Amino acid sequence: xxxxxxxxxxxxxxxxxxxxxxxxxxxxxxxxxxxxxxxxxxxxxxxxxxxxxxxxxxxxxxxxxxxxxxxxxxxxxxxxxxxxxxxxxxxxxxxxxxxxxxxxxxxxxxxxxxxxxxxxxxxxxxxxxxxxxxxxxxxxxxxxxxxxxxxxxxxxxxxxxxxxxxxxxxxxxxxxxxxxxxxxxxxxxxxxxxxxxxxxxxxxxx
Amino acid sequence: xxxxxxxxxxxxxxxxxxxxxxxxxxxxxxxxxxxxxxxxxxxxxxxxxxxxxxxxxxxxxxxxxxxxxxxxxxxxxxxxxxxxxxxxxxxxxxxxxxxxxxxxxxxxxxxxxxxxxxxxxxxxxxxxxxxxxxxxxxxxxxxxxxxxxxxxxxxxxxxxxxxxxxxxxxxxxxxxxxxxxxxxxxxxxxxxxxxxxxxxxxxxxx
DNA sequence: GCCTATCGTTCGTTATTCCGAACAATAGTA
DNA sequence: TACTATTGTTCGGAATAACGAACGATAGGC
Numbered sequence: 001x002x003x004x005x006x007x008x009x010x011x012x013x014x015x016x017x018x019x020x021x022x023x024x025x026x027x028x029x030x031x032x033x034x035x036x037x038x039x040x041x042x043x044x045x046x047x048x049x050x051x052x053x054x055x056x057x058x059x060x061x062x063x064x065x066x067x068x069x070x071x072x073x074x075x076x077x078x079x080x081x082x083x084x085x086x087x088x089x090x091x092x093x094x095x096x097x098x099x100x101x102x103x104x105x106x107x108x109x110x111x112x113x114x115x116x117x118x119x120x121x122x123x124x125x126x127x128x129x130x131x132x133x134x135x136x137x138x139x140x141x142x143x144x145x146x147x148x149x150x151x152x153x154x155x156x157x158x159x160x161x162x163x164x165x166x167x168x169x170x171x172x173x174x175x176x177x178x179x180x181x182x183x184x185x186x187x188x189x190x191x192x193x194x195x196x197x198x199x200x201x202x203x204x205x206x
Numbered sequence: 207x208x209x210x211x212x213x214x215x216x217x218x219x220x221x222x223x224x225x226x227x228x229x230x231x232x233x234x235x236x237x238x239x240x241x242x243x244x245x246x247x248x249x250x251x252x253x254x255x256x257x258x259x260x261x262x263x264x265x266x267x268x269x270x271x272x273x274x275x276x277x278x279x280x281x282x283x284x285x286x287x288x289x290x291x292x293x294x295x296x297x298x299x300x301x302x303x304x305x306x307x308x309x310x311x312x313x314x315x316x317x318x319x320x321x322x323x324x325x326x327x328x329x330x331x332x333x334x335x336x337x338x339x340x341x342x343x344x345x346x347x348x349x350x351x352x353x354x355x356x357x358x359x360x361x362x363x364x365x366x367x368x369x370x371x372x373x374x375x376x377x378x379x380x381x382x383x384x385x386x387x388x389x390x391x392x393x394x395x396x397x398x399x400x401x402x403x404x405x406x407x408x409x410x411x412x
Numbered sequence: 413g414c415c416t417a418t419c420g421t422t423c424g425t426t427a428t429t430c431c432g433a434a435c436a437a438t439a440g441t442a
Numbered sequence: 443t444a445c446t447a448t449t450g451t452t453c454g455g456a457a458t459a460a461c462g463a464a465c466g467a468t469a470g471g472c
Contacts, residue, residue, distance in 0.1 A: 046431045063265040077287035192398045
């Protein structure tokens with residue numbers, strides 16, 4: 001019990017207490033199609049550090065992780081959550097629009113737009129084959145998700161509540177809770193999804 | 207651009223990016239009736255550091271926070287997360303969605319969502335028969351319009367510029383100028399439109 | 413009142429995070 | 443092939459987080 005924070009050249013000790021951190025950062029970075037240099041620029045963290053973090057070769061500061069989380073449009077607690085979420089696999093399309101695929105590869109989320117406002121905003125084109133399931137980890141606190149079903153039939157579960165949607169209906173709910181979208185119909189379901197990452201109302205100013 | 211991470215005696219900069227952390231640790235520690243020394247013993251973190259963390263005078267490493275979380279019978283993401291919010295789901299039925307029709311009644315614009323943020327935000331489901339024309343009066347200054355063409359073919363005219371869109375493409379333009387959307391194809395055109403009113407721009411979210 | 417125990421804070425040293433530049437590995441282009 | 447760009451990694455130096463000990467403050471016990 002002497003090695004304070006033993007590391008140095010090879011053997012990792014404290015670095016990998018959160019083994020998912022490096023993978024998570026790496027996965028998010030790739031989902032946004034960013035290089036180390038680009039993420040470094042957007043986050044203000046040296047790319048050498050990001051490289052080390054992704055390989056779990058260092059024990060970063062809260063501040064560093066926070067800056068990375070922010071650049072990756074998420075929050076620090078999201079990034080540090082232990083359970084790896086293999087929900088999305090990054091997949092590149094012809095037009096350069098990143099496409100996210102669900103694990104069963106029956107759902108496809110295309111990021112068709114994003115805006116940097118005081119709040120951050122993204123919208124998606126969502127398609128699901130019959131039986132397709134899209135499970136989302138909670139988004140950052142205060143996030144609102146809006147789903148408009150263009151065609152087909154969906155079942156949406158937020159926290160414990162379940163709603164069925166038919167074509168033409170829309171649903172709005174908190175995205176900062178675990179939620180699941182299932183195509184319960186026989187045909188392809190098609191929807192537009194808008195995601196607003198916002199200041200929780202009644203938030204303190206400093 | 208010299209101050210790397212300015213701190214030093216008094217003025218905190220990076221330390222309080224997660225202002226709740228110190229309070230959270232302190233609250234948990236007191237909830238268990240632990241002194242700094244006791245928590246130090248159980249967690250393996252020097253009590254001087256715990257003291258500084260609780261007063262947001264340092265920017266701890268992930269490892270340190272993790273050891274503290276563990277000693278306090280919780281997880282690191284719990285400690286770093288802000289308080290939860292009540293659940294809410296808002297379900298809008300098909301009948302409740304207002305539909306706007308263009309003058310030639312060949313275009314239909316369904317308002318599928320709106321949010322009051324610092325900026326005002328609306329999004330639409332847009333459908334146009336072949337030959338349909340949608341002419342818009344200029345929206346308030348600073349408005350940004352984003353169009354994502356799901357299917358068909360559109361021609362968008364903003365001020366003097368004309369752009370042709372094919373399925374899968376998207377376009378972003380100033381909405382505070384007169385603009386016109388024409389379905390130049392032979393089939394129904396289908397698009398998602400997002401409209402953001404606000405911020406004279408130059409505003410960013412951090 | 414005095415002594416002792418315990419509390420949280422401050423101080424000097426050591427270890428390591430972080431940075432920027434240099435480097436190697438990989439493509440893409442002429 | 444050589445030249446250029448871009449990728450991720452490695453390396454030395456500066457900034458600082460973590461440590462342990464020392465310090466003042468507070469409260470009991472005698």
